[in-house]
Amino acid sequence: MSAGIDLDNVCCDFGTFRAVDNANVSIKPGEFFSFLGPSGCGKTTILRMVSGFIEPTQGAIRIGGKDMRGQRPNQRPTALIFQNLALFPLMPIWENISFGLEVRGVDKATRRKKAEELLALVDLPGAADKMISQLSGGQKQRVAIARALAVEPQVMLLDEPLSALDLKLRQHMRAELRAIQKRTGVTFIYITHDQGEALAMSDRVGVMSQGRIQQIAEPRDIYDNPVNGFVASFVGENNIFEGSLGPVADGMAALTGPHGSFRARIRPEAEGKPLKLYVRPEHTKLAPTKGSENSVEVEVTEVAFEGAFISVHGHAAGGKAISAEVRNDGVTPVPALGDKVYATFDAARALLLPDANVRG
Amino acid sequence: MQDLLRRYGTGLTSVFCLLVAFWILVLIVLPNFAMFEQSFRPYLPVVEVGGPKDVYSFANYSKILDNGFESTIFGIPVTLPIHVLTFLDTVFFSALVTFFTLVFAYPLAYYLAKIASPRSIPTLLLLLFIPMWVSEALRAFAWYVILTFNGPLNAALKGLGIIEESIRWQNGIFTSYDAIVIVLTYCYVLFMLFPIYTAITSLDTNQIEAAEDLGSPWWRTHWRVVIPHAKPGIASGCVMVFMLSAGSLLVPTVVGSTKANWFPQTIYTWFNDALDWNTGAAYSMIFLLACIVFVILMMRLFRVKLSDIAK
Ligand SMILES: Nc1ncnc2c1ncn2[C@@H]1O[C@H](COP(=O)(O)OP(=O)(O)OP(=O)(O)O)[C@@H](O)[C@H]1O
Numbered sequence: 001m002s003a004g005i006d007l008d009n010v011c012c013d014f015g016t017f018r019a020v021d022n023a024n025v026s027i028k029p030g031e032f033f034s035f036l037g038p039s040g041c042g043k044t045t046i047l048r049m050v051s052g053f054i055e056p057t058q059g060a061i062r063i064g065g066k067d068m069r070g071q072r073p074n075q076r077p078t079a080l081i082f083q084n085l086a087l088f089p090l091m092p093i094w095e096n097i098s099f100g101l102e103v104r105g106v107d108k109a110t111r112r113k114k115a116e117e118l119l120a121l122v123d124l125p126g127a128a129d130k131m132i133s134q135l136s137g138g139q140k141q142r143v144a145i146a147r148a149l150a151v152e153p154q155v156m157l158l159d160e161p162l163s164a165l166d167l168k169l170r171q172h173m174r175a176e177l178r179a180i181q182k183r184t185g186v187t188f189i190y191i192t193h194d195q196g197e198a199l200a201m202s203d204r205v206g207v208m209s210q211g212r213i214q215q216i217a218e219p220r221d222i223y224d225n226p227v228n229g230f231v232a233s234f235v236g237e238n239n240i241f242e243g244s245l246g247p248v249a250d251g252m253a254a255l256t257g258p259h260g261s262f263r264a265r266i267r268p269e270a271e272g273k274p275l276k277l278y279v280r281p282e283h284t285k286l287a288p289t290k291g292s293e294n295s296v297e298v299e300v301t302e303v304a305f306e307g308a309f310i311s312v313h314g315h316a317a318g319g320k321a322i323s324a325e326v327r328n329d330g331v332t333p334v335p336a337l338g339d340k341v342y343a344t345f346d347a348a349r350a351l352l353l354p355d356a357n358v359r360g
Numbered sequence: 361m362q363d364l365l366r367r368y369g370t371g372l373t374s375v376f377c378l379l380v381a382f383w384i385l386v387l388i389v390l391p392n393f394a395m396f397e398q399s400f401r402p403y404l405p406v407v408e409v410g411g412p413k414d415v416y417s418f419a420n421y422s423k424i425l426d427n428g429f430e431s432t433i434f435g436i437p438v439t440l441p442i443h444v445l446t447f448l449d450t451v452f453f454s455a456l457v458t459f460f461t462l463v464f465a466y467p468l469a470y471y472l473a474k475i476a477s478p479r480s481i482p483t484l485l486l487l488l489f490i491p492m493w494v495s496e497a498l499r500a501f502a503w504y505v506i507l508t509f510n511g512p513l514n515a516a517l518k519g520l521g522i523i524e525e526s527i528r529w530q531n532g533i534f535t536s537y538d539a540i541v542i543v544l545t546y547c548y549v550l551f552m553l554f555p556i557y558t559a560i561t562s563l564d565t566n567q568i569e570a571a572e573d574l575g576s577p578w579w580r581t582h583w584r585v586v587i588p589h590a591k592p593g594i595a596s597g598c599v600m601v602f603m604l605s606a607g608s609l610l611v612p613t614v615v616g617s618t619k620a621n622w623f624p625q626t627i628y629t630w631f632n633d634a635l636d637w638n639t640g641a642a643y644s645m646i647f648l649l650a651c652i653v654f655v656i657l658m659m660r661l662f663r664v665k666l667s668d669i670a671k
Pocket residue numbers: 014017019037038039040041042043044045046193
């Protein structure tokens with residue numbers, strides 16, 4: 001059982017401060033949807049509105065097509081996993097997990113059985129009688145997931161549940177969460193400020209900044225076709241060039257600045273706004289000779305070995321920082337410190353983007 | 361200790377220790393020990409103190425069992441020594457006061473800790489504290505005035521049409537202890553409020569929200585999440601209010617009816633009217649011990665550990 005969620009022009013004001021501005025999303029039943037954004041951009045606020053702890057100042061939230069206005073959190077078919085988990089430290093684990101069933105008047109034996117089943121599902125068999133304080137961070141995490149799953153919610157809301165874990169465990173839990181979501185088919189709304197996490201786990205991602213949803217798209221699209229400079233910068237590295245825009249033809253335009261003239265893709269809706277050129281380091285190639293277009297001379301100032309690739313940083317004329325990634329495949333030549341090389345990129349890989357969509 | 365030495369040096373540290381030792385020994389241990397010792401000796405004219413009659417015995421203690429008195433407890437007629445009856449009344453009504461303060465203090469503490477906006481807290485706490493600036497004696501007399509036959513309470517209730525005839529509060533409607541219970545509840549409710557308030561403040565609000573999110577109605581959230589967390593605070597509040605109420609001399613003296621006897625009044629009578637300090641000391645010892653036993657039994661009953669209260 002899972003339900004879709006629609007946010008229609010949802011706004012949330014705290015006094016005069018607008019924490020969420022005009023959010024429009026339509027999340028499909030069974031989808032794994034992530035909200036990605038920096039700290040303080042309003043992610044938790046959205047989640048708290050969906051779970052019913054805050055009423056939107058404007059707009060409507062529908063779950064499974066039903067308007068949720070006026071519904072208390074205990075009446076909504078959602079289960080929230082809190083940023084700090086909020087497990088009950090005075091109850092043993094099985095009571096934590098079955099609390100939602102206890103509320104629904106399920107008898108003790110059935111509750112216990114269900115708790116054990118869920119513990120098996122989250123890979124924690126035999127922990128039923130332990131106390132919360134006896135668990136590690138990752139185990140607490142799983143208990144929180146089990147507790148939320150116990151009430152068979154149609155929507156699971158997860159507020160940065162992995163942020164407190166170490167890298168290894170985080171990666172493990174990502175896979176686990178994804179697997180649990182597939183197994184149960186419940187709609188997941190997942191909140192994170194970790195772009196890798198959002199891109200790796202989600203069916204779709206909504207990138208937020210300062211209370212506004214900047215872009216909603218599949219992870220690949222977010223990375224390859226960001227709609228503005230904020231999204232491009234938040235989900236990865238970029239070399240950014242400024243300049244004045246030439247005429248647009250066939251979805252391409254030229255940008256002329258202090259480092260030369262570059263051609264890049266432009267979206268129709270971006271035309272007429274102040275634009276900058278964004279190109280990813282992995283699409284920036286280094287060569288001893290000047291390319292036919294989109295080429296700029298760079299002096300290498302740093303070569304950092306990263307394992308699978310080598311990160312090369314340099315300065316163009318005027319001290320502008322440029323970086324490139326060279327694949328560590330033993331074939332591609334790696335420039336040395338102090339070398340003068342040409343950084344060249346494909347016009348189809350470069351984007352002309354406006355800044356973030358902010359109010360004002 | 362090492363820490364103290366390092367931080368303040370030998371001189372200051374020994375001053376601290378001596379002061380604390382003085383406090384405990386001279387102001388607490390010695391007087392109590394003197395009372396304890398006195399309580400086993402007979403009350404004698406000064407010339408016979410230290411004479412052949414001055415021997416240790418339990419005679420003072422056994423006086424509490426003198427003077428059988430016929431009364432009814434919950435409708436069952438019983439004959440109990442009058443002082444034992446007073447003692448039982450004192451414990452019962454102190455427990456009742458404790459219960460009432462808990463009923464008032466818990467919702468208020470929850471409101472202050474979790475619902476009131478942080479900006480209004482200082483004002484609210486101040487309002488709660490203002491009555492405490494007045495001495496307990498004055499507050500008791502104020503209540504004496506409020507509860508008198510022609511006093512404001514009766515006038516107000518009659519004005520509102522709730523009652524037709526004035527009530528003799530001091531004699532009581534339910535028991536002759538009504539007035540004492542009302543005033544003690546008023547006097548000691550803050551001693552219940554603050555430990556509970558502190559305990560609830562330390563509860564993560566997300567836990568309350570998590571319970572609600574899982575479908576819990578408000579009363580179950582309180583029963584399963586808030587009250588278990590606040591239990592140490594509730595327990596220390598209960599112990600404090602119970603001991604203060606049971607030990608109160610002033611309030612029963614000011615507002616009590618002639619039929620309501622509070623055990624500290626009995627002790628006071630031995631000391632002050634009978635001038636029999638030895639029996640008074642014996643009664644004090646009995647009272648202290650019995651109250652401690654009662655508190656421990658109650659803690660057992662509600663599964664509270666001593667270490668919880670110390671927190
Ligand atoms: N109850 C509140 N009253 C006033 N302002 C609030 C309240 N809750 C949140 N805000 C503000 O709303 C903005 C968004 O907060 P929110 O908690 O949604 O951020 P977030 O995206 O979850 O950040 P983080 O990643 O740090 O958790 C913040 O600027 C915050 O200060």
